[in-house]
Amino acid sequence: MDYLASLNEPQYEGVVNTEGPAMIIAGAGSGKTRVLTYRIAYLIKEKGVDPFSILALTFTNKAAKEMRERIATVVGSNARNLWMGTFHSVFARILRAEADRLGYPSNFTIYDADDSKSLIKTIVKEFGLDDKVYKPNVVFSRISSAKNRLVSWQEYVNNPIYAADDETAQKPEMGRIYKTYAQRCFKANAMDFDDLLFQTNVLFRDHVDILNKYQHRFKYVLVDEFQDTNVSQYLITKKLSAVSQNIAVVGDDAQSIYAFRGANIENILNFEKDFPDLKVIKLEQNYRSTQNIVNAANSVIARNKGQIKKKVWTTNNDGNRIDLIKSISDNEEGRFVASAIFEQKSQNNYKNEDFAILYRTNSQSRAIEESLRKSGIHYKIYGGLSFYQRKEIKDLMAYLRFAMNTADEQSFRRIINLPKRGIGPTSVEKIVVAAFEHDIPLWEVLNNVNAFLPGRAANAVNDFVTLIKSFQIYVQSKDAYETASHIAKNSGLLKELYDDKTVEGLNRYENVQELLNAIKEFVETPEVEDKSLGAFLQDVALLTDQDNEDPDNKDFVSLMTIHSSKGLEFKNVFIVGLEEDLFPSQMMMSSRDDLEEERRLFYVAITRAKENLYFSYALSRYRYGRLINCEPSRFIEEVDPSFIFVNTRYGSREPKLGRNDGPPGFNANFARNLMANKKSAPKKPLQYHKPSADFRPSDTSGLQEGMKVEHPKFGFGKVSKMDTSGANKKAKVIFEDFGEKTLLLTFAKLRIVE
Numbered sequence: 001m002d003y004l005a006s007l008n009e010p011q012y013e014g015v016v017n018t019e020g021p022a023m024i025i026a027g028a029g030s031g032k033t034r035v036l037t038y039r040i041a042y043l044i045k046e047k048g049v050d051p052f053s054i055l056a057l058t059f060t061n062k063a064a065k066e067m068r069e070r071i072a073t074v075v076g077s078n079a080r081n082l083w084m085g086t087f088h089s090v091f092a093r094i095l096r097a098e099a100d101r102l103g104y105p106s107n108f109t110i111y112d113a114d115d116s117k118s119l120i121k122t123i124v125k126e127f128g129l130d131d132k133v134y135k136p137n138v139v140f141s142r143i144s145s146a147k148n149r150l151v152s153w154q155e156y157v158n159n160p161i162y163a164a165d166d167e168t169a170q171k172p173e174m175g176r177i178y179k180t181y182a183q184r185c186f187k188a189n190a191m192d193f194d195d196l197l198f199q200t201n202v203l204f205r206d207h208v209d210i211l212n213k214y215q216h217r218f219k220y221v222l223v224d225e226f227q228d229t230n231v232s233q234y235l236i237t238k239k240l241s242a243v244s245q246n247i248a249v250v251g252d253d254a255q256s257i258y259a260f261r262g263a264n265i266e267n268i269l270n271f272e273k274d275f276p277d278l279k280v281i282k283l284e285q286n287y288r289s290t291q292n293i294v295n296a297a298n299s300v301i302a303r304n305k306g307q308i309k310k311k312v313w314t315t316n317n318d319g320n321r322i323d324l325i326k327s328i329s330d331n332e333e334g335r336f337v338a339s340a341i342f343e344q345k346s347q348n349n350y351k352n353e354d355f356a357i358l359y360r361t362n363s364q365s366r367a368i369e370e371s372l373r374k375s376g377i378h379y380k381i382y383g384g385l386s387f388y389q390r391k392e393i394k395d396l397m398a399y400l401r402f403a404m405n406t407a408d409e410q411s412f413r414r415i416i417n418l419p420k421r422g423i424g425p426t427s428v429e430k431i432v433v434a435a436f437e438h439d440i441p442l443w444e445v446l447n448n449v450n451a452f453l454p455g456r457a458a459n460a461v462n463d464f465v466t467l468i469k470s471f472q473i474y475v476q477s478k479d480a481y482e483t484a485s486h487i488a489k490n491s492g493l494l495k496e497l498y499d500d501k502t503v504e505g506l507n508r509y510e511n512v513q514e515l516l517n518a519i520k521e522f523v524e525t526p527e528v529e530d531k532s533l534g535a536f537l538q539d540v541a542l543l544t545d546q547d548n549e550d551p552d553n554k555d556f557v558s559l560m561t562i563h564s565s566k567g568l569e570f571k572n573v574f575i576v577g578l579e580e581d582l583f584p585s586q587m588m589m590s591s592r593d594d595l596e597e598e599r600r601l602f603y604v605a606i607t608r609a610k611e612n613l614y615f616s617y618a619l620s621r622y623r624y625g626r627l628i629n630c631e632p633s634r635f636i637e638e639v640d641p642s643f644i645f646v647n648t649r650y651g652s653r654e655p656k657l658g659r660n661d662g663p664p665g666f667n668a669n670f671a672r673n674l675m676a677n678k679k680s681a682p683k684k685p686l687q688y689h690k691p692s693a694d695f696r697p698s699d700t701s702g703l704q705e706g707m708k709v710e711h712p713k714f715g716f717g718k719v720s721k722m723d724t725s726g727a728n729k730k731a732k733v734i735f736e737d738f739g740e741k742t743l744l745l746t747f748a749k750l751r752i753v754e
């Protein structure tokens, strides 16, 4: 068995002791992921365990793919049947299967962060709140953090703790926004990313039979990067393995870098309490990096107070010292990095794929990209604006999503007037508000639109509905590729792009073609059983950027944030932008804990390198549209100097300040204030009526002028006029708080008071 022979003693223990709870907390590069991989191979091959009953949770889809490939080399095609993927992808699959228990249809849409934020923006606007105070980003992350702590909106609105916290943060309307956001998602048959975990918890909490089913199905549960699981994820794994007790987790507390997203290091400490029979395995030998790199990493992490003490050592060569590169500007930094790559490649026979450039924030990639492009070095950016975030792709995807799920409000808003059909934002608002106020599905409003909109707009909407219905016939009878091509053509999207003969237009046209290619590839993959549009959309919703690789050219330098480099390894690693306020980040410096988290991030970055490591900083850099002076990061000084080589080969010249801060007299703040003042003052927030406890809609066939009625949202009012002329009977009601409204009696829920 050569795969077992390649393991050291404690690794071997970790692989073959498959029964009962096990935990490996060990340093970077010590083979944790390898143990997990081989443990699965061992279960299948040696213990004859059915791959269907093994659930392995990884941090990225890329990691899952690599693991599966490695397992396949040992066990063969059987590896296909493993349940392996990120928490989100695995539980989305389970949620689809059990959706009806939660009141969702199984074809629910998954909202990405953009969808969520634009919904939040709409709500903030509808409430007449100030979007400078209620920034979509901030509101979104507060909601996300609540969900990841398993706080439902009901609990959020009722528990004064949250209200107090929101008062302090000067966001007193948070509860109301969370509630409306959650209700609107539900109404749109949509779950956001956090819901995938939150709802799984609800499912397992409220439906014991389902929990039982999966507890018996998954006899073995394995989790990689355990230090970054949040409370919500931890609870799911704990519940799933409560019966079998066969849970194996691996992680490194020194690499915990998602505290801001609710990941909770306490999970490691609780694990021992939750599984008293726990077997703990220590791995100390690092197989990845040179002595210098391992020791440099140790010297950095030793400064953190909060950590589980462990030794990490290696028998690898000393290797080179860390190259420290100083540049005058971010552009020069880019050039130095490109020259260093060029030089290494020609002298030491490295390929592009042997290099990674890691940075703290995505925006740092621009200068680096520019110089790589000029030097003709092929590179790939992970993260940032990925293929699926481009406008034209999102447009077509919205059509596909809407054809699948006509309750999907965000997709509806995107496509209703695209290409232009003369349906303006006011009509769109009327439609959405009608669905909300009458509490009926969006699709029902669209199908009865003449009742809600005046003639011309209504006709345009009717055409749209007919179009979507024709798409639905495809959805039901054809595969994803035929359906998507048909929709791309007949929606008018492709034609519009085709007619746009600019370079960007052409590019966009090609991107849409590229999406169709991807769908074709999906349909033609033999392993894919379900070739429907729904299956494809599900696949895509869970894609991380790391999955869209250009299959024709695999030899590229990788550019990514340190966060997305977790678990990966490269022969040569550049950590760029090592400057105060950038890394450690200014935003993360409010406490000692934050600084420790930034330091763990630095530790993660260092430990990605196998052979050579470079630190780089610039003395000036463009940030927020201004040129600012920078100081070297404190982290550079924290590394024992005996491991560092100050590289003067790329020797810096005296500062040359050629660039300025934008056009003369330009003052970004002033401009921003000017814009802000143009906006009208916030309106008084809408406060809907709470229906009386005994509210029951009455039969309104006998409704007459002068009668007093109660509406579940608008409260009490008096009927001022009846209109029985058209096909749809209408009543004009003057409400005490909301003024005059015209209601359609087919839809309106009214209680006749007297």
Ligand SMILES: Nc1ncnc2c1ncn2[C@@H]1O[C@H](COP(=O)(O)OP(=O)(O)OP(=O)(O)O)[C@@H](O)[C@H]1O
Residues within 6 Å of the ligand: 006, 007, 008, 011, 026, 027, 028, 029, 030, 031, 032, 033, 034, 035, 252, 255, 286, 287, 288, 566, 567, 568, 569, 607
């Ligand atoms: N016993 C071994 N013999 C040879 N190589 C090994 C051994 N164990 C691990 N490796 C190699 O060392 C490298 C690091 O292993 P692995 O990625 O599993 O570490 P890890 O602990 O998961 O690291 P990280 O904390 O960064 O996720 C890999 O290239 C792996 O193949």
Ligand SMILES: [Mg+2]
Residues within 6 Å of the ligand: 032, 033, 034, 224, 567
């Ligand atoms: Mg790993």
